[in-house]
Amino acid sequence: MTSIGRVYEVVGGVYRVQLENGTSVDSSLRGRLKARPWKGGRVVIGDRVRVALDGGDATVEEVLPRTTAFLRRGAHGRTAKVMAANLERVVVVMSARDPDLSLGYLDRILAVCAANALPCTLVINKQDLPGARAASKPVRDLYRRIGYEVVLASAESGLGLRRLRSVAVRGICALVGPSGTGKSSLLNRLDPSLGLRIGELSPKTGTGRHTTVTSRLLRLSDGTLVADTPGFGDVGLWGVPAGRLDRCFPEIGALGEGCRFRGCSHVHEPDCAVHESVRSGGVARSRYTHYQALLEEVD
Ligand SMILES: Nc1nc2c(ncn2[C@@H]2O[C@H](COP(=O)(O)OP(=O)(O)OP(=O)(O)O)[C@@H](O)[C@H]2O)c(=O)[nH]1
Ligand SMILES: [Mg+2]
Numbered sequence: 001m002t003s004i005g006r007v008y009e010v011v012g013g014v015y016r017v018q019l020e021n022g023t024s025v026d027s028s029l030r031g032r033l034k035a036r037p038w039k040g041g042r043v044v045i046g047d048r049v050r051v052a053l054d055g056g057d058a059t060v061e062e063v064l065p066r067t068t069a070f071l072r073r074g075a076h077g078r079t080a081k082v083m084a085a086n087l088e089r090v091v092v093v094m095s096a097r098d099p100d101l102s103l104g105y106l107d108r109i110l111a112v113c114a115a116n117a118l119p120c121t122l123v124i125n126k127q128d129l130p131g132a133r134a135a136s137k138p139v140r141d142l143y144r145r146i147g148y149e150v151v152l153a154s155a156e157s158g159l160g161l162r163r164l165r166s167v168a169v170r171g172i173c174a175l176v177g178p179s180g181t182g183k184s185s186l187l188n189r190l191d192p193s194l195g196l197r198i199g200e201l202s203p204k205t206g207t208g209r210h211t212t213v214t215s216r217l218l219r220l221s222d223g224t225l226v227a228d229t230p231g232f233g234d235v236g237l238w239g240v241p242a243g244r245l246d247r248c249f250p251e252i253g254a255l256g257e258g259c260r261f262r263g264c265s266h267v268h269e270p271d272c273a274v275h276e277s278v279r280s281g282g283v284a285r286s287r288y289t290h291y292q293a294l295l296e297e298v299d
């Protein structure tokens with residue numbers, strides 16, 4: 001007998017699948033699937049799979065086509081890392097402080113989402129901490145102007161949780177961001193029965209301690225599917241040629257039409273509409289700097 005289901009966790013070679021009838025099975029992977037015959041590499045959370053059930057044994061026989069895949073460049077640059085499949089949105093969770101919000105990280109991860117054609121929402125968490133509101137407002141205004149949805153939140157006070165829930169119910173999403181920004185804390189607030197592990201920050205560095213260790217697709221009490229993921233620091237773009245990088249920065253990509261040269265890289269060319277806009281205060285200098293940094297890294 002076979003059944004269709006969705007992978008919600010992968011631990012030590014065991015693929016935990018929720019079947020369409022609601023039951024959950026721990027499956028192994030059919031040998032030929034380990035040979036990575038399909039685009040995007042290994043089987044990940046969110047993948048829809050066909051599972052063969054034989055007595056107590058469950059085996060993933062087939063991976064159904066993906067609608068999306070969250071790919072980024074691996075730490076050593078040569079391979080793509082796939083974190084989740086079939087997501088409909090990414091929720092980037094940064095903290096206003098503890099750890100401090102890094103605009104460099106933020107622009108990279110937003111570009112990765114755009115490269116994967118995934119819409120994203122930015123959450124700036126820990127608004128209860130002193131100075132957080134003042135530090136977050138200019139960031140919120142900048143990204144709203146570009147067109148991103150921004151939610152100021154606090155897992156401590158509950159600020160922004162209603163909006164976060166309204167984002168989550170729109171489709172399958174994953175919370176991603178640096179370690180320690182409060183991804184698991186926010187999810188616990190959305191559904192306390194999840195009981196996710198929360199970790200203290202390192203007193204020495206003020207950064208997270210990588211408390212969440214595997215990505216997991218969770219079902220909230222209202223049926224919504226949301227993934228909690230381990231914080232990561234390496235955010236590289238995968239599969240974006242230099243000539244297309246500007247489209248991963250929407251406000252920069254939109255100006256390209258006004259450049260003298262078609263295919264303008266917006267770095268050294270004369271009569272560049274992007275240069276002009278940076279000079280006159282349109283495109284934010286931080287965004288432009290991060291665009292240039294990424295341009296050095298892409299294929
Ligand atoms: N003051 C304050 N602290 C928070 C908030 N959200 C989370 N924290 C604290 O931040 C620390 C890290 O929280 P986690 O939820 O484990 O962070 P995470 O993003 O899941 O981290 P990783 O699993 O390592 O990626 C914990 O000490 C939380 O109590 C918040 O809104 N305000
Ligand atoms: Mg966590």
Ligand SMILES: [Zn+2]
Nearest residue numbers: 259264266272
């Ligand atoms: Zn240009």
